[in-house]
Amino acid sequence: MEKPRSPGRRAAMRNSLNKSLAAGAAMVLAATTARAQGPRGAAMRAPLPGSMDERRILAVIEDVHRNHQYLSVPQEDGRLLRLLAESTGAKHVVELGTSTGYSGLWLLLALSRTGGRLTTFEADRGRNQTARGNFDRAGLLPLATLVLGDAHVEAAKLKDPIDLLFLDADKEGYLDYLRRLGPLVRVGGLIVAHNMASPPPDPRYVAAVTTDPALETVFLNMHDAGLGVTLKKR
Numbered sequence: 547m548e549k550p551r552s553p554g555r556r557a558a559m560r561n562s563l564n565k566s567l568a569a570g571a572a573m574v575l576a577a578t579t580a581r582a583q584g585p586r587g588a589a590m591r592a593p594l595p596g597s598m599d600e601r602r603i604l605a606v607i608e609d610v611h612r613n614h615q616y617l618s619v620p621q622e623d624g625r626l627l628r629l630l631a632e633s634t635g636a637k638h639v640v641e642l643g644t645s646t647g648y649s650g651l652w653l654l655l656a657l658s659r660t661g662g663r664l665t666t667f668e669a670d671r672g673r674n675q676t677a678r679g680n681f682d683r684a685g686l687l688p689l690a691t692l693v694l695g696d697a698h699v700e701a702a703k704l705k706d707p708i709d710l711l712f713l714d715a716d717k718e719g720y721l722d723y724l725r726r727l728g729p730l731v732r733v734g735g736l737i738v739a740h741n742m743a744s745p746p747p748d749p750r751y752v753a754a755v756t757t758d759p760a761l762e763t764v765f766l767n768m769h770d771a772g773l774g775v776t777l778k779k780r
């Protein structure tokens with residue numbers, strides 16, 4: 547039979563149990579902190595403005611994200627669009643599917659650094675007007691041409707070379723856009739297509755950008771809507 551424990555021994559056991567619990571909690575906290583500080587946690591951190599005007603633009607982008615978006619790209623894709631446009635020094639970006647201007651604002655932020663301009667197409671009058679207001683609030687309207695109408699008709703009228711073409715209008719129209727506007731994309735330029743993971747993309751578009759030796763395509767952020775990034779090779 548077990549002997550009754552003395553008060554001193556009971557206190558010692560409580561102490562030891564408390565220490566084990568504290569050590570366990572510390573390990574969980576350390577793992578959580580490591581996750582938050584690692585790349586996955588860092589990816590969730592808000593973009594940091596490097597100047598006053600970037601702060602103002604990012605504030606409008608955040609407001610549109612929270613209050614005025616309609617089927618907009620996820621923030622991670624918006625940030626990637628900005629990186630692609632800014633790092634390639636894009637001077638002319640063409641976007642199909644303006645919606646309320648969320649992705650357009652990320653592109654315009656880049657273009658305000660590269661000295662470039664955006665031409666963006668939207669079929670819906672209300673969304674076209676909302677986007678205009680959002681670009682204006684961000685002080686970026688002078689860099690944008692917003693075209694109201696069917697992009698299959700209106701964008702086909704473009705003549706100027708394109709540095710980055712962003713496809714985000716009707717998903718079944720991507721192949722037609724590629725055929726009509728691909729020739730305007732300069733050699734070394736990019737064609738970025740949204741929704742390469744969800745909703746399922748048009749397999750004819752995927753085949754067109756992955757089987758042409760003149761193009762190099764990678765797929766990014768496929769855990770979410772997914773982006774196809776295609777380089778028109780030199």
Ligand SMILES: C[S@@+](CC[C@H](N)C(=O)[O-])C[C@H]1O[C@@H](n2cnc3c(N)ncnc32)[C@H](O)[C@@H]1O
Nearest residue numbers: 617618619643645648649668669696697715716
């Ligand atoms: C997914 S939303 C675009 C989201 C936007 N790029 C963003 O991230 O903020 C698609 C938009 O394309 C527009 N659209 C669909 N078909 C179109 C067409 N043929 N011509 C122009 N716009 C079209 C829709 O009205 C809708 O606003």
